[in-house]
Amino acid sequence: MSVVAHRSAEEIGRTALGPRPLPPLGPTREVPLPDVVEHVLSTGLRVLAARRASVPMVELRLRVPYAARSPEDTAVAEVLSSTLLTGTATKDRVAIDDELATVGGELNVSVDPERLAVTGSALASGLTTLLDVLADVLTSATFADDEVARERTRLIERLAVALAQPRTIAREALQRKRFGDHPITREMPRPAEVETVTAEQVRALHAVSTVPRGSILTLVGDIDPDTAIAEVERALGGWSSERTARELTPPPAPKPDDLELVHRPGSVQSQLRLSAPALTRHDPDYSTLQLANLVFGGYFSSRWMENVREDKGYTYGAHSGIEQVPGGAVLSVETDVASDVTAAALLETRYELARMVAVPPTAAELESARAYAIGSLAISLDNQGGLAGTLTGLAADGLGVDWLRERPARLSAVTVDEVAEIALRFFTPTAFTGVVVGDAEVIGTRVRALGGVS
Numbered sequence: 207m208s209v210v211a212h213r214s215a216e217e218i219g220r221t222a223l224g225p226r227p228l229p230p231l232g233p234t235r236e237v238p239l240p241d242v243v244e245h246v247l248s249t250g251l252r253v254l255a256a257r258r259a260s261v262p263m264v265e266l267r268l269r270v271p272y273a274a275r276s277p278e279d280t281a282v283a284e285v286l287s288s289t290l291l292t293g294t295a296t297k298d299r300v301a302i303d304d305e306l307a308t309v310g311g312e313l314n315v316s317v318d319p320e321r322l323a324v325t326g327s328a329l330a331s332g333l334t335t336l337l338d339v340l341a342d343v344l345t346s347a348t349f350a351d352d353e354v355a356r357e358r359t360r361l362i363e364r365l366a367v368a369l370a371q372p373r374t375i376a377r378e379a380l381q382r383k384r385f386g387d388h389p390i391t392r393e394m395p396r397p398a399e400v401e402t403v404t405a406e407q408v409r410a411l412h413a414v415s416t417v418p419r420g421s422i423l424t425l426v427g428d429i430d431p432d433t434a435i436a437e438v439e440r441a442l443g444g445w446s447s448e449r450t451a452r453e454l455t456p457p458p459a460p461k462p463d464d465l466e467l468v469h470r471p472g473s474v475q476s477q478l479r480l481s482a483p484a485l486t487r488h489d490p491d492y493s494t495l496q497l498a499n500l501v502f503g504g505y506f507s508s509r510w511m512e513n514v515r516e517d518k519g520y521t522y523g524a525h526s527g528i529e530q531v532p533g534g535a536v537l538s539v540e541t542d543v544a545s546d547v548t549a550a551a552l553l554e555t556r557y558e559l560a561r562m563v564a565v566p567p568t569a570a571e572l573e574s575a576r577a578y579a580i581g582s583l584a585i586s587l588d589n590q591g592g593l594a595g596t597l598t599g600l601a602a603d604g605l606g607v608d609w610l611r612e613r614p615a616r617l618s619a620v621t622v623d624e625v626a627e628i629a630l631r632f633f634t635p636t637a638f639t640g641v642v643v644g645d646a647e648v649i650g651t652r653v654r655a656l657g658g659v660s
Contacts, residue, residue, distance in 0.1 A: 239587065242597060242607045243431035245439075249446045250419025253438050254597055255431035256607075258590050263310075264333050264427030264434075265594040268324040268340070269602055271420055271451040272317060274389050280319070281395035282411045285354060285403045287317040288361050290324075290412075292353040295346040299353070302339060309335045313343075319390045320454045320532065321602075322416065327591070330428040337441035344416060344445045354405040362397045369394065372470065372542070372643065376477035379468045379641040380538075384460035384481050390531060418442070420451035422601050426594040456533025459483045463639040464660040465552075467653060469646040476548040476644030478555060480539040482637045484528045487535075487603060492528075493616040494628045499526055500575035501567045501625065502558065502633060503539060505582075507574060510558045514541060520551045530603065537632060545644055549652035552642065556656075562633040566626030580614050 240256045247253065274280050291313060292299045306312055309332020316323050328336040368374050374394065381391040423442070425434050460481050485492045496504075503510035503526035514520045524541035539559075543551040567575075586592045587610065600609060642653055653659050 239593075239607055239611055241431075243435060245435045247418065247439055247443065249443065250417075250421075250450070251438075251442060251445070252422045252601070253435050254422065254424040254601060255429065255434045255438075256424075256426045256593065256597065257429055257431055258426050258593060259428040260590065262330045262428045263327055263590060264330045264336070264425055264429050265590040266313075266324070266326040266328075266336060266340070267422075267424040267594045267598040269422045269424075269598050270322040270324075270416055271320065271453045272322040272415055273452040273454040274319065274392060275415075275452070277392065278399065278407075279411060280389075280392040281399035282403050282407045283317045283322070283415075284361060284395050285358055285400060286349070286408045286411055286416075287315045287322060288357040289349050289353050289408060290315045290343055290347050292357065293348050293350055294342045295348060297342065302343070305335060305339055308332070311336045311339070313340065319392055325595075327427075333425070333427075333429060333434060334437055334441070337437055341441045341445060344442070347412060349405050349408045349412065351405045354403070354408055358400055358403060362400050365394065365397045365400060369396075372473065372475060372477055375468070375470060376479050376540075376641060376643045379466065379643055380479040380481060383463075383466050383639055383641050384536065385457040388455075388457040390454060390457045414449060415452065417447035417449045417451050418445050419447065419449065420453070422598055424594050424598045424601070426590045426597065454532045457531055459534055460536060460639050462637050464658050465639065466641045467646055467650060467659055468641050468643040470643050471645060471647075473643075473645045474545055475542050476545055476551075476642060476649055478539075478541050478543065478548070478552055478640070478642055480555065480638045480640035482537045482632065482639070484535040484537040484632065486530065487600075487605060487609070491624075491628055493613070494620045494624045495632060496528060496579060497572060497575050497617065497620050498562065498567070498625045498629045498633070499528060499537065500579060501571050502526055502562050502629075505575070505578050507578075509561065509571075510539075510555065513554050513558055514543075514551055518547075518550070518554060520544070520547045520554070524555075530599075539638070539640070545648045548642065548644055548649040549656055552653060552659075553656060556635045559633050559635045559638070562629040566629065567622060569622055572620070572622050572625055576617055576620070579617050583610075583613055583617075 240258055242254050242256045245253050272283060291302055309328045311328030311332055313324060313326040326336060385391050423438060460483060485495050500508060502508055503524055511524050514524050521541045521543045526539040529536050529538050587596060600606060
């Protein structure tokens, strides 16, 4: 038997005449988007249903606006999300899990400053069961004292671990820097706050906040949309309230300011987090800004990534992106680096921001970013779950499936001159604020010497 010698990737990529040329990118495959049937129940629940019969499943997304009415609500809401599926008036948590298992289903609950989200899936033939379980927990969750106590203990342990993580510390510092004391910054309660939450508080918050009016339920899968909406009306018709779900008020736009040096004693890494105002999806220049962001730092082949990872080796990853917030949007720039190169990484970050202003993207850079944007959009919508999540987010923002259908055309129409103009508007280094988290005794002198850090 002959033995094939191992060849390295470099050897495979070369011939006697030189490197093998990369094949050109083929045309982007269009992802056909289904029609979305929409109906508002008499209870105020907005229902979206779309047929995507790629697999015999159905994806469910429920979004309930859940803005806290007080700082204490953040801790109570976190306990509520952990205990919503632990029992109802007729079923305990085991019975709920067993009923979902009969249809290959699952439900999960999460909460943040904007919303309570229930996500789930099941065999398409089990949609009735999935909706019945959802209705049961929405209308008759008991939040038993022992279940609340058990989940509260687990939650305290998870929070203690999460709050010690460098990325969490950096995120919280950035949120405070750009949004002050606005409720959007209350992403994670303190363990001490959770420890005092009672089952009675959880039941009270559930009664006043988990309501259908203003909420959105999205179903995507191997379903008939009209039949699915009728099933929702049957199952969830009893979920009612005179109240309207509470939307989070818009936070203030971040203002240009010095970066804040946040001391984390003993840290061997630093977190750089910069932010500035951006454009919402409603803005006609949103696609242009998205492409400018990709050229700067939005994907692996971006300028910033090439600089601080591929050329300098300062980091494993650097990323920038447009983050939608109530009533607006922000541009976020983030990377983690070793302490001894913190100042150098910050210098290169500012350099790349300035280069976006001074040296407009080339046609090749724009085309690469455009191909990535259109291709990644197609991939994200090519499955039931991705489409369901996107439709829900767009609906909450007052947009629909037509906005998605028009995205490739809008991205394709953006010119180099338009990207250069928007880079001048949004990537000026002095437009940013943010934080540098690390051991100030190690990084402070060099970082402050760059200026613009306090």
